[in-house]
């Protein structure tokens with residue numbers, strides 16, 4: 016009964032169009048009142064939920080990503096990708112995927128990726144005769160790489176929700192699946208482009224490629240600083256986020272000289288907004304999770320799932336399907352916080368490592384970012400590309416398929432995610 | 443009536459086993475009038491949050507470490523003074539007797555009824571560089587400590603660089619060299635895998651901090667005297683079990699880390715370490731003059 | 745778009761103008777706190793790595809700042825409608841039900857906002873005597889932004905409620 020009140024209130028809040036964070040909060044209040052538990056505990060959980068050290072990295076990575084966008088690092092990464100792979104057939108589609116891989120590797124956010132690369136690449140693509148729907152499709156789906164390739168603030172959310180999974184191991188585990196996903200998407204982008212007869216760019220020559228590489232180096236160094244700073248023992252992962260932001264300020268003002276005072280203030284404004292949205296979700300989801308723990312929901316679900324089937328392959332398929340459906344109707348951050356405590360025990364009972372499950376969760380919910388009806392990246396991509404959502408999603412399915420293929424590979428072949436962390440642990 | 447209980451440890455930890463036994467005993471001796479239910483793994487929040495919950499009726503009982511208790515019950519900060527106990531046995535003797543009663547009284551004023559005292563072993567320094575024999579060996583090294591001024595002062599007085607840090611960051615930080623060392627008991631040192639990256643464990647035993655089974659005053663006062671007595675007895679029995687299991691667990695953890703190649707060293711003479719703590723005690727007594735007699739009483743105990 | 749366009753325009757009704765400025769003030773304060781947060785982390789790494797003297801207050805101050813940034817930014821987000829919501833279901837329903845759901849959403853916001861302010865006040869006063877370790881200031885400061893966020897959420901949502909009562913679309917008025 017208490018459980019149905021909790022989920023009922025949450026669903027009612029969602030349907031009525033309340034912000035997700037507030038709907039979680041309201042359901043928490045209702046649950047506490049129904050159980051006769053002191054309401055202050057719910058709000059204590061809300062407050063403690065965000066007083067967590069690892070979460071500090073979230074504003075850092077968000078801010079660093081905004082600064083790179085405002086200060087011209089993103090533009091230079093696109094130029095590099097363009098001179099490297101632009102000469103393929105449908106080159107700009109592949110360039111788009113490659114840029115996402117580079118940008119995703121240094122910013123932490125898929126939405127920032129969509130808006131940054133979308134606003135740079137989509138006008139160019141349309142000018143060269145690419146259809147707008149194709150431009151949106153490739154931009155939106157490839158931005159999911161930013162969630163899987165480190166750093167990724169969504170992975171930090173997962174690490175916290177999972178209770179003490181190592182953020183750095185999780186980051187490392189995302190590298191191969193992220194690249195795998197980009198390869199699948201690049202292949203689809205190429206095939207679709209050839210079918211539609213899109214042009215190739217002319218290869219600018221090795222000199223120009225080298226030049227655009229050299230110009231991009233200070234920007235690419237952000238990733239080196241972050242990873243290098245951590246591996247050399249100068250700083251922790253969390254601190255490296257702050258350093259990434261500081262470094263981005265330095266490069267964009269002193270080297271590229273593109274970050275204006277106006278751009279800086281905008282970056283601060285947007286970062287505060289994004290941070291507050293994500294962290295408020297974390298806060299109210301903690302209150303919600305307290306009640307889930309009281310009702311022992313994770314144990315109940317794990318029991319129910321194993322009753323349906325004992326076969327790990329089927330159970331994993333079921334988990335993926337549930338997450339995909341949820342990802343279609345809700346946003347990523349909220350789902351990570353709600354689903355991790357519920358689904359992780361199920362995955363662990365199958366002997367899956369929390370790290371691998373984290374990567375699967377990222378890819379799964381990342382796909383949800385590009386699906387209607389609720390997909391933050393799809394929204395942003397359609398707005399930036401000036402395409403109606405109905406129009407864009409008509410032709411997007413080959414790209415979904417690419418992500419699904421990568422997802423299934425990572426689900427059933429642990430080595431994709433576990434090889435690199437194992438290597439580092441052993442060495 | 444169902445009692446909700448808080449526990450930070452995983453299910454197979456000595457404390458958790460003892461708490462489960464306590465829960466079963468209480469249900470039996472009260473003939474179901476009280477049915478305790480323990481929530482392991484800290485799913486209901488951190489210790490400071492859980493303390494507030496017990497005091498405000500959200501939870502009914504808990505297993506609290508006295509380390510973070512000092513923020514709420516200042517007297518318990520005495521237990522966080524470095525080298526306040528000479529040995530775990532002396533700690534047991536003190537807490538089971540009149541001294542323990544004085545701590546119970548202080549806790550009772552804040553709405554917590556302490557029923558019995560658990561063991562959390564002795565915390566010692568471990569690091570990635572070298573065995574620590576004398577305070578001079580600590581000089582210049584970065585040691586992670588818990589967030590408490592007393593622990594920061596302790597490392598500072600030994601000449602080290604006290605670095606408060608979230609527990610979740612410690613392993614990676616030891617591995618990469620952000621910090622040189624930390625301090626903890628054998629079971630934590632082993633179960634967190636810190637021994638893989640910090641291979642020198644020096645038995646300083648600078649902190650011996652007891653834990654309690656605490657029941658909220660609100661829940662306690664609803665009970666008949668017979669039930670209170672029976673539950674108190676169940677808690678004492680649980681403490682006996684916990685201390686035994688803890689000792690076994692410590693031994694097992696020590697054996698495991700030794701097998702993994704950790705260099706463990708005894709400290710011949712702890713006096714220089716204790717002497718270095720002079721200013722810590724002076725500052726503490728200056729700030730809490732009413733606790734001086736408690737400190738001297740503990741120190742004079744055999 | 746430039747930063748100037750984010751500053752609310754002066755053209756509106758005084759009450760709306762006041763709310764505009766309150767939300768913007770939250771963003772400015774939170775923005776300064778974000779810059780502070782980044783700076784003290786720079787100082788932390790410098791102190792530990794270069795000076796071998798770790799500033800012990802950074803971690804706790806950072807945790808405090810992030811709570812402030814969250815609740816101030818969240819309050820402003822209620823006014824600027826920046827929060828993530830799921831409105832496709834509501835928009836697909838027939839108008840009378842849709843209208844009812846608008847009411848429910850606004851009332852839900854007011855209830856939660858009020859609880860946030862009330863319980864935040866309780867948490868702040870209840871923990872005022874406790875100190876935040878390593879900082880020495882009252883633990884209650886952590887809960888103060890909850891009160892601010894709660895009060896502002898109620899005020900902003902009441903404005904949306906007035907718009908609903910007048911039969912206007914709250915999204916367009918506020």
Ligand code: NA
Nearest residue numbers: 119161164166
């Ligand atoms: Na990323």
Ligand code: NA
Nearest residue numbers: 342383389390
């Ligand atoms: Na979605």
